[in-house]
Amino acid sequence: MAVVSTESLPIKSEPDVVTVRRRVREVTAQLGFGLVDQTKVVTAASELARNTMIYGGGGVMSVETLNGPRTGIRLTFEDNGPGIADVEMALRDGFTTGSGLGLGLGGSKRLVNDFQILSRVGQGTRVTITRWK
Ligand SMILES: Nc1ncnc2c1ncn2[C@@H]1O[C@H](COP(=O)(O)OP(=O)(O)OP(=O)(O)O)[C@@H](O)[C@H]1O
Ligand SMILES: [Mg+2]
Numbered sequence: 001m002a003v004v005s006t007e008s009l010p011i012k013s014e015p016d017v018v019t020v021r022r023r024v025r026e027v028t029a030q031l032g033f034g035l036v037d038q039t040k041v042v043t044a045a046s047e048l049a050r051n052t053m054i055y056g057g058g059g060v061m062s063v064e065t066l067n068g069p070r071t072g073i074r075l076t077f078e079d080n081g082p083g084i085a086d087v088e089m090a091l092r093d094g095f096t097t098g099s100g101l102g103l104g105l106g107g108s109k110r111l112v113n114d115f116q117i118l119s120r121v122g123q124g125t126r127v128t129i130t131r132w133k
Pocket of ligand 2: 047050051100103104105
């Protein structure tokens with residue numbers, strides 16, 4: 001597998017989340033994902049970017065395009081926020097420490113082929129998702 005291109009986008013504000021959504025839409029379209037699959041990746045990215053902004057205090061998303069033998073997209077969301085004390089609990093539908101519905105993490109996980117989360121209390125959170133074409 002080769003990582004063909006990589007770029008990094010800041011996630012500090014609501015307009016940054018809009019930019020993230022637009023960029024993920026563009027890259028998945030360029031890779032030849034169908035509209036439904038584009039929307040799945042955009043939706044997952046939107047949820048994770050929002051978490052990065054709200055709970056992580058801001059961070060970055062990196063975009064990698066993958067190819068050979070398969071085409072895919074890998075997105076990594078990183079922040080240096082407070083971290084998540086219990087990741088398993090955070091992934092459960094309905095669990096929230098904020099004012100959301102608690103569906104973002106679990107929902108994102110179901111929209112992609114691979115979902116990795118690494119979080120350390122007091123250090124931050126990194127979520128990596130991959131969707132294959
Ligand atoms: N980057 C992060 N840093 C710290 N805590 C996080 C981060 N992302 C998620 N969490 C924690 O995990 C919980 C669950 O996240 P999830 O996205 O599933 O739900 P939500 O953001 O609370 O609500 P929704 O996404 O439905 O609006 C959050 O309430 C928060 O406590
Ligand atoms: Mg959320």
